[in-house]
Amino acid sequence: MEKILALTSNQIMFIIFSAVIVMFSILTVTTRRILRAATYLLFVLVSTSGIYFMLQYQFLAAVQLTLYAGGIVVLIIFSILLTSHINQKFEAVSWKTIAFGTIASILGIVVCITSILQFQFKASTLAIQEINMKIIGRSLLNYGENGFVLPFEVISILLLAAMIAAIIIAKKVKDTKI
Amino acid sequence: MPFNIYDFTSFTQWIDKSLYDSCTPFWAMIWEMSIIGVVFLAFYAVVGLYLVYAERKICGFIQCRVGPNRVGPYGFFQTIADLIKLLMKELIYIKNADKVLFNIAPFIVIITSFLAIAAIPFAKGLHAIDFDIGVFYLMAVSSMGVIGLLLAGWSSNNKYSLIGAMRSGAQIVSYELSVGLSLVTIVVLAGTMQLSQIVELQRDGWFIFKGHIPAFIAFIIFITAGIAETNRGPFDLAEAESELTAGYHTEYSGIKFAFFFLAEYMNMFIIASIAATVFWGGWMPLHFPGLENFNHFMDFIPPFIWYIGKTAVIIFIMMWFKWTFPRLRIDQLLNLEWKYLLPINLFNVLLMAFIVLKGWELF
Numbered sequence: 001m002e003k004i005l006a007l008t009s010n011q012i013m014f015i016i017f018s019a020v021i022v023m024f025s026i027l028t029v030t031t032r033r034i035l036r037a038a039t040y041l042l043f044v045l046v047s048t049s050g051i052y053f054m055l056q057y058q059f060l061a062a063v064q065l066t067l068y069a070g071g072i073v074v075l076i077i078f079s080i081l082l083t084s085h086i087n088q089k090f091e092a093v094s095w096k097t098i099a100f101g102t103i104a105s106i107l108g109i110v111v112c113i114t115s116i117l118q119f120q121f122k123a124s125t126l127a128i129q130e131i132n133m134k135i136i137g138r139s140l141l142n143y144g145e146n147g148f149v150l151p152f153e154v155i156s157i158l159l160l161a162a163m164i165a166a167i168i169i170a171k172k173v174k175d176t177k178i
Numbered sequence: 179m180p181f182n183i184y185d186f187t188s189f190t191q192w193i194d195k196s197l198y199d200s201c202t203p204f205w206a207m208i209w210e211m212s213i214i215g216v217v218f219l220a221f222y223a224v225v226g227l228y229l230v231y232a233e234r235k236i237c238g239f240i241q242c243r244v245g246p247n248r249v250g251p252y253g254f255f256q257t258i259a260d261l262i263k264l265l266m267k268e269l270i271y272i273k274n275a276d277k278v279l280f281n282i283a284p285f286i287v288i289i290t291s292f293l294a295i296a297a298i299p300f301a302k303g304l305h306a307i308d309f310d311i312g313v314f315y316l317m318a319v320s321s322m323g324v325i326g327l328l329l330a331g332w333s334s335n336n337k338y339s340l341i342g343a344m345r346s347g348a349q350i351v352s353y354e355l356s357v358g359l360s361l362v363t364i365v366v367l368a369g370t371m372q373l374s375q376i377v378e379l380q381r382d383g384w385f386i387f388k389g390h391i392p393a394f395i396a397f398i399i400f401i402t403a404g405i406a407e408t409n410r411g412p413f414d415l416a417e418a419e420s421e422l423t424a425g426y427h428t429e430y431s432g433i434k435f436a437f438f439f440l441a442e443y444m445n446m447f448i449i450a451s452i453a454a455t456v457f458w459g460g461w462m463p464l465h466f467p468g469l470e471n472f473n474h475f476m477d478f479i480p481p482f483i484w485y486i487g488k489t490a491v492i493i494f495i496m497m498w499f500k501w502t503f504p505r506l507r508i509d510q511l512l513n514l515e516w517k518y519l520l521p522i523n524l525f526n527v528l529l530m531a532f533i534v535l536k537g538w539e540l541f
Binding site for chain 2: 008009033035036039042046058059062063065066069070071073074077078080081082086087132133
């Protein structure tokens with residue numbers, strides 16, 4: 001009990017968030033109902049944004065919520081609603097797949113943990129800097145040093161192209177024959 | 179105990195200080211969080227109940243009826259009786275429903291509305307969390323509520339529910355754009371996203387007067403899109419009674435139904451308070467530059483009263499809307515958003531940017 005109380009509240013929150021992320025990530029890939037998988041994915045993404053809030057990086061946390069939780073998960077759920085039935089269940093996977101999957105994931109965990117443990121973490125001596133919206137906005141549209149205007153514009157052209165392509169695909173084609 | 183009805187800053191700081199003096203920082207933080215949680219829960223219960231009461235009274239007034247008038251004076255305790263009835267009702271479980279999602283869905287809906295209300299400034303210093311990205315945060319969390327509706331509709335294993343969920347999904351996803359863009363118009367004018375600063379900047383005139391034409395257009399678009407986002411009439415085809423029974427919450431009973439109901443009313447309250455904060459100055463009294471006596475007189479009304487009053491006026495407008503206009507068809511609804519509101523909104527943002535660059539703001 002003494003030891004638990006010695007943890008700071010930040011550490012406790014971090015433990016809760018990471019436990020939720022790990023647990024629901026595993027559930028996402030092991031559940032056999034597709035909409036449940038999407039819901040568990042939602043919990044993972046929301047807890048990730050919780051960690052960003054904890055790091056005081058509110059902008060990224062809000063982006064995470066809008067894009068992933070509010071955008072992508074809604075799209076996934078929407079497409080599931082259109083395509084699948086409630087009683088639909090995936091087939092149980094064979095023991096071979098389970099065995100190989102477990103081995104692969106254990107290997108991945110080993111690689112990650114050894115590389116993390118070998119890294120020498122140093123406490124940063126830089127002063128805590130508040131990243132507010134003004135700085136982000138200015139550097140996004142800045143073409144001088146530390147400016148991101150080129151990637152910003154390239155991404156916007158990519159998005160425009162994707163949008164036009166989506167409209168073309170969804171458009172009704174006039175039947176010239178018949 | 180420094181209690182000042184015009185400025186709660188010293189009061190909240192006093193609570194904060196006395197908690198940190200009396201126990202360790204860890205427990206002080208836990209206490210603070212629980213106090214805020216309990217305050218919001220009580221606020222939810224009271225506001226939710228009386229919004230339902232107001233809706234029934236206003237609906238009755240518009241339809242030339244009396245409305246609830248038996249329980250208590252003017253039927254004032256009617257909704258409390260309704261709540262007790264809802265609490266005692268049986269929770270029905272459906273045989274072929276997806277139980278996990280069926281039970282989670284009402285909580286997702288209500289939690290997202292809780293997340294949104296945390297960032298709203300009620301009075302000076304009475305503000306649970308003041309983010310630097312306030313407006314953006316509100317947009318982010320309000321985009322998640324739709325997930326609860328979609329899950330509820332799908333997991334009930336009912337065709338009415340599924341159709342209702344699909345409709346509300348299409349509706350909310352499209353109207354979110356208009357809500358976001360009309361708020362962006364005001365962010366362009368204000369130059370900040372922090373809600374406390376947005377309120378502070380309206381000390382010498384509300385934004386709806388300051389930003390003249392574009393701010394007014396943005397306000398109208400925000401109210402329209404906000405009503406659509408909360409699934410209220412005339413945009414309530416997600417739960418159109420005559421065709422879909424009750425839409426996505428057809429299969430819910432008892433307290434779970436009450437959660438959806440409460441969340442709907444609280445979302446209306448949140449939309450109204452965002453509109454009041456961003457366009458009508460939040461808790462800031464009505465000020466005009468040059469009229470010193472008038473401004474000084476307005477300062478005597480406490481900020482909290484200003485905030486509640488403005489929110490109540492906007493809620494009244496929203497209810498008036500609901501009981502006046504007939505319900506739209508789904509294609510009319512989507513046409514309104516994608517062919518009219520969105521282009522007008524995009525042009526409006528440009529107009530606002532031009533006005534701000536030229537320095538043509540009023541006052």
